[in-house]
Amino acid sequence: GNSxxxxxxxxxxxxxxxxxxxCTYTATGYPSLFWYVQYPGEGLQLLLKATKADxxxxxxxxxxxxxxxxxxxxxxxxxxxxxxxxVYFCALSDPASxxxxxxxxxGTRLKVLx
Amino acid sequence: SQTIxxxxxxxxxxxxxxxxxxxxxxxxxNPNLYWYRQAAGRGLQLLFYSxxxxxxxxxxxxxxxxxxxxxxxxxxxxxxxLLSDSGFYLCASRPGGRIGFGYxxxxxxxxxxxxx
Numbered sequence: 098g099n100s101x102x103x104x105x106x107x108x109x110x111x112x113x114x115x116x117x118x119x120c121t122y123t124a125t126g127y128p129s130l131f132w133y134v135q136y137p138g139e140g141l142q143l144l145l146k147a148t149k150a151d152x153x154x155x156x157x158x159x160x161x162x163x164x165x166x167x168x169x170x171x172x173x174x175x176x177x178x179x180x181x182x183x184v185y186f187c188a189l190s191d192p193a194s195x196x197x198x199x200x201x202x203x204g205t206r207l208k209v210l211x
Numbered sequence: 212s213q214t215i216x217x218x219x220x221x222x223x224x225x226x227x228x229x230x231x232x233x234x235x236x237x238x239x240x241n242p243n244l245y246w247y248r249q250a251a252g253r254g255l256q257l258l259f260y261s262x263x264x265x266x267x268x269x270x271x272x273x274x275x276x277x278x279x280x281x282x283x284x285x286x287x288x289x290x291x292x293l294l295s296d297s298g299f300y301l302c303a304s305r306p307g308g309r310i311g312f313g314y315x316x317x318x319x320x321x322x323x324x325x326x327x
Contacts, residue, residue, distance in 0.1 A: 133318075138321075138323075141318040142318070143315045186254070197262060197305070198257060201254055203253070204254050
């Protein structure tokens with residue numbers, strides 16, 4: 098079945114440090130991939146997405162590239178800010194599964210220290 | 212884009228009491244709707260999803276149920292709450308119709324339920 102695996106958190110960084118949050122997936126078809134962000138006490142917001150191999154999604158300085166050969170969609174940011182502190186979820190949607198379901202990773206908590 | 216409304220925002224209920232959480236969607240028609248639960252510090256658990264009025268798929272057998280009485284209204288219910296029902300409940304929506312690429316889900320602000 099389809100699955101998403103994220104690196105365990107929490108990830109603690111100093112302001113302006115480089116961020117990588119790893120995400121790998123398994124899917125039967127050609128899934129669309131997403132990164133969502135959740136700030137404390139709020140719902141999830143879409144951060145970026147990619148729908149085919151080698152696509153790069155980007156938003157607010159965050160980037161992730163759809164790597165079919167390594168089945169990965171790692172999230173990166175060159176210089177994090179305290180306001181980036183949140184929980185980040187990797188997710189996939191696989192039309193080949195024949196359902197409308199989304200598969201989410203367990204989430205990675207990021208703490209950025211001033 | 213879509214806007215998802217959920218209420219109440221917070222709820223404290225005793226064990227054994229009933230539950231009704233409501234979700235409504237603006238900005239789209241015939242959406243696919245989802246209920247998720249997020250336990251403290253944990254990931255998302257899909258509870259139910261619906262592709263149309265009266266059409267509910269259950270993902271996890273438990274004492275919760277869902278209904279979709281109108282196109283853009285999704286309700287989560289329970290007749291008798293358990294302590295384990297505590298959590299953060301999220302409603303989500305995505306464009307309806309055929310299964311397709313690239314459609315992201317939009318999430319509501321969530322309802323925090325504490326069962327005491």
